Amino acid sequence: MNAMTPRRVALGVLAFGGLLVVVVVFALASGPSAVALGDVVSALRGEPVAAHVEDIVMRVRLPRVMLGVAVGAALAVAGVLFQALLRNPLADPFVLGVSGGAALGGMLVLSLGAGFGLGYAAVPPAAFAGALLATLLLYAVAGARGRLSPTQLLLTGVVFNAFASAAIVFLASMAGFTEGASLFLWLIGSLAVPRPEIIGWVFGFLGVGLLVAMLAARSLDLLTLGEESAAQLGVDVQRLQRVVLLATSVMVGAAVSAAGLIGFVGLIVPHLLRLVIGPDHRLLVPSAALAGAAFLVLCDTLARSLPGGRELPVGAVTAVAGGPFFLWLLRRAQGLGSRA
């Protein structure tokens, strides 16, 4: 019988941390102009390399890769938390419409905020507020029983996403930023324009959310048994739900304000991890942060390494991977449902 131990958690962190390091180095070396892996490592260690190599690695690619690390980690952990809170492996901030709420919050500040003297730095808190409101709306629809069937959950998310996208397009056209890039970013999700003024926010929000998730990990295991079972095993269920909902909103707000609507990371990463390391949150949460970061950086590397120097928004890559994956999960979940 294997109980979860600090040693197992440390091993998991080492393994997935190692994977992340490898992926980051690979991502820094990849792109339209290839850089030797040795040069990447030298540049990272501050050793002298050719000036154009240092420019490419440290000034062009590194901010984008670091943003990918933070956003991927935040989305994957938020997925883990939503799945535990809603007791539904299909839950994901994008599918649930929570990312849409965050994007709407951010777009409100971008389009109307200038009138109140709010700059880009006000976007993350607004996105956090939008994510929180969308989550509360989801719970309000769920009603007093607090548990939506997978179908109700998905429909609520679909409807809310459609509403948020329409509102974002409306706000953007009212404010006059119809010229592609920024609107595109909000609707599809991209790491192409890392905004230095909010990178600090993003890592700060991620840190807070991750800390809460780690502290709540064992209680989340119990919560997956149902609210009554969790309460009978000593969990203060209401307090746990409130704290974890705040943490998910903080992380989704951070991710969306920096990179727009990137979908399915919170769905794919936790699910694959559970197959490999099991569902215990004490190991799952830190592993999801590291593996989510690696996954998104890898997807973004693919997005900017297309032949002919073309570039896709990373949200298109995760959606192409995530759509079929989601359908497969849905089919599997229905199979389980009919057997129970």
Add this chain to the structure above:
Amino acid sequence: MSDAVAPLLSLEDVHVTVGSAPILRGVSLALGPGEALALAGPNGAGKTTLLRAATGVAPLARGRVCLGGTPLDQLAPRARARCLAVVPQDIALVFPFTVAELVLMGRAPHLPRLGFETRDDVAAARAAMERVGVEHLADRSVLEISGGERQLVLFARALAQAAQVLLLDEPTAHLDLQHRLRLLDQVQQFVAAGGSALVVSHDLGLAARSCGRAALLAEGRLVAEGDPAEVFAPSRLREVFRVEAELLSTADGAPVIVARRPAVGDPDVPDPAIR
């Protein structure tokens, strides 16, 4: 129960209302150390609600529940879980925890807040699995075992919780004959070691054999409490369940309850001849 020993679990004039419907209308009962009480009653009498009230999950409209003399609402959730363990009828599981992991969750109220299970916790969980006879399932996913196996595993989890009070909701519903006896035997051992058990069951005979006391709940009130042979007397079963039943006893004196037919002259039950 002697008056000198404080009850481990007591319900005092407990009222529970769901929506506008009163489900429990003033239930009082007390369980001391070494006592097992079988609780029976028709469907919808409020048995499960009584268990939920006793664990603090169902809010009380009136009355109070005490654990070891302390009102439930004055106990922190973890302290409560160290005193009282529940074996639910079933739970809907979503994630593929192993059986061993689920049993280990019974140790959660004993861990430090950010803690990991120690060797002692693992030993307690393993001992609980062996007592219930599910150790061969330890590494199986809880999503893949049968309903009866799941019920045994939940019982093992409750034993691992090492609480003094055990509440069981239809614990034998999914079990075969052998495992019924084994589970009730474990309940008796638990009680013999000084614990209290409240067993909700439709199997009156089994409940009567394994519990020293019995109670009948009907329409949110306790209508009888005491020696099982008296509580499950045919006249009372006729009144509460509207059946004609016989109380027999086996060669070794164990009670057997046989329901023969719907009570005659009961306007609610159609004549079998015209059905």
